[in-house]
Amino acid sequence: MNKLTKTAALAAAVLLPLAAGAQETDWKAVTRYDKAEAKKQLTERFSKYVTYDTQSNDKANKVPSTSGQTKLAKALAKELKKNGAENVKVDKNGIVTAEIPSNSDSQAPTVAFIAHMDTALEASGKDVIPQVHKNYQGGDIVINAERKLVINPANSPQLSRARGHDIITASGGTLLGADDKTGLAIIMTMVQYLNDHPEMPHGTVKVAFTPDEEIGTGVEKFDVASFGADYAYTLDGMDLGELTNETFNAKAFTAVFEGMRAVHPGEAMNSAFSDNLLMASDFHTLLPRHRRPETTADRRGFILVDSITTEGDRSVVKGIIRAFSDEEMQELSGEVTRAFNTVKGMNYKGKNFALTISDQYKNMKAALPEQVLSLAQLAMQSEDITPVLTAARGGTDGSSLSFMGLPTPDIFAGQYNIHSELEYADVDVMESSLRTVLRLISLWNLQKPEQTLQ
Numbered sequence: 342m343n344k345l346t347k348t349a350a351l352a353a354a355v356l357l358p359l360a361a362g363a364q365e366t367d368w369k370a371v372t373r374y375d376k377a378e379a380k381k382q383l384t385e386r387f388s389k390y391v392t393y394d395t396q397s398n399d400k401a402n403k404v405p406s407t408s409g410q411t412k413l414a415k416a417l418a419k420e421l422k423k424n425g426a427e428n429v430k431v432d433k434n435g436i437v438t439a440e441i442p443s444n445s446d447s448q449a450p451t452v453a454f455i456a457h458m459d460t461a462l463e464a465s466g467k468d469v470i471p472q473v474h475k476n477y478q479g480g481d482i483v484i485n486a487e488r489k490l491v492i493n494p495a496n497s498p499q500l501s502r503a504r505g506h507d508i509i510t511a512s513g514g515t516l517l518g519a520d521d522k523t524g525l526a527i528i529m530t531m532v533q534y535l536n537d538h539p540e541m542p543h544g545t546v547k548v549a550f551t552p553d554e555e556i557g558t559g560v561e562k563f564d565v566a567s568f569g570a571d572y573a574y575t576l577d578g579m580d581l582g583e584l585t586n587e588t589f590n591a592k593a594f595t596a597v598f599e600g601m602r603a604v605h606p607g608e609a610m611n612s613a614f615s616d617n618l619l620m621a622s623d624f625h626t627l628l629p630r631h632r633r634p635e636t637t638a639d640r641r642g643f644i645l646v647d648s649i650t651t652e653g654d655r656s657v658v659k660g661i662i663r664a665f666s667d668e669e670m671q672e673l674s675g676e677v678t679r680a681f682n683t684v685k686g687m688n689y690k691g692k693n694f695a696l697t698i699s700d701q702y703k704n705m706k707a708a709l710p711e712q713v714l715s716l717a718q719l720a721m722q723s724e725d726i727t728p729v730l731t732a733a734r735g736g737t738d739g740s741s742l743s744f745m746g747l748p749t750p751d752i753f754a755g756q757y758n759i760h761s762e763l764e765y766a767d768v769d770v771m772e773s774s775l776r777t778v779l780r781l782i783s784l785w786n787l788q789k790p791e792q793t794l795q
Contacts, residue, residue: 396466397459405435405552425536453547453570456524457554485513519756524576585751587732591701615690621656627680708743720781
């Protein structure tokens with residue numbers, strides 16, 4: 342039995358609805374949950390975490406790719422220990438792991454919660470100054486008047502549902518870092534809550550904070566076997582109720598064109614002259630415009646050229662392909678191959694043509710047991726949140742972890758306009774995510790294995 346088959350079979354045995362005779366205890370009644378205090382802790386933690394410059398670097402050949410991630414990892418490890426977590430470790434790759442031991446007689450599976458420490462490359466992550474806009478009442482939120490950075494329901498539709506919420510933005514010129522420092526704040530507040538309320542029964546809970554999610558290299562270093570969780574959730578999602586159970590299938594491509602430009606242009610005709618820069622440009626132009634990111638939405642995939650670099654007689658084109666289904670991925674990969682072969686056929690004087698298409702990550706849906714989603718949905722419903730199954734037009738660490746043997750869907754974390762200077766965090770949605778996680782832990786504690794697979 343392979344690992345994925347075993348995971349699915351174990352899920353069928355373990356992830357049942359509430360075990361016969363078991364009754365859920367309302368964790369909020371047991372612990373006297375204080376929403377205002379939770380929001381205060383989330384705001385303070387998040388506002389502190391965003392001041393760490395943890396922007397990843399896709400040019401680095403190490404993990405973590407930047408020193409700021411190591412600095413934050415050490416600070417998070419210290420905070421985990423302060424809040425009662427055990428077996429707290431920061432490994433050589435900057436991955437933080439910890440455990441909250443079971444305080445229950447339950448033999449429930451071990452569940453984990455994961456967030457990433459790095460921020461995106463689209464704007465600076467240095468010298469972030471968070472601004473808390475309390476009790477939003479509609480209209481404009483001015484991030485920076487001089488730079489004309491404003492969010493409102495017109496450019497940020499989710500704000501139409503945020504009346505009365507506390508909103509956090511940066512102050513202009515940087516990302517905020519809501520992706521994914523909202524997740525860090527939610528998980529750390531969860532850890533403190535479990536430590537402060539030992540009266541709340543729970544099974545073993547694991548925590549992990551990972552580097553370099555934005556460039557896809559950190560999770561490759563994650564040791565699933567030694568981590569010891571049966572199931573996990575990333576806290577790296579957006580709007581209230583979103584439960585991501587699908588991601589793109591992802592491939593990268595590199596096309597190489599070599600020519601001969603070392604000929605005087607006035608003598609180019611009837612010579613060995615061949616223009617590799619033109620070849621690269623033609624290749625880009627031949628890729629279908631109706632399959633670009635700005636012309637696709639929902640479940641329709643795309644092709645995007647990320648870079649064209651030329652050095653002398655050699656031009657290299659790099660890009661990505663995204664699709665939800667294997668059939669569409671095959672179609673789009675075929676479009677890239679056809680464009681490449683057309684350029685190759687048009688340029689008989691060219692040489693050393695090369696096209697490589699490689700896997701990056703896969704759609705997590707095939708690796709997720711239905712019940713791991715059902716419990717998350719039940720947790721949301723129990724907190725009066727309507728769950729919305731979401732297909733993410735991107736990937737998360739959970740995409741890779743699910744195929745590494747740790748099924749990991751993604752739960753909303755209150756981050757919006759990510760990868761831009763208009764990024765913001767909604768503290769009230771973060772608080773709803775915290776309640777979802779705590780309810781989910783309570784529900785997992787009631788799961789009883791019917792049998793043990795060998």
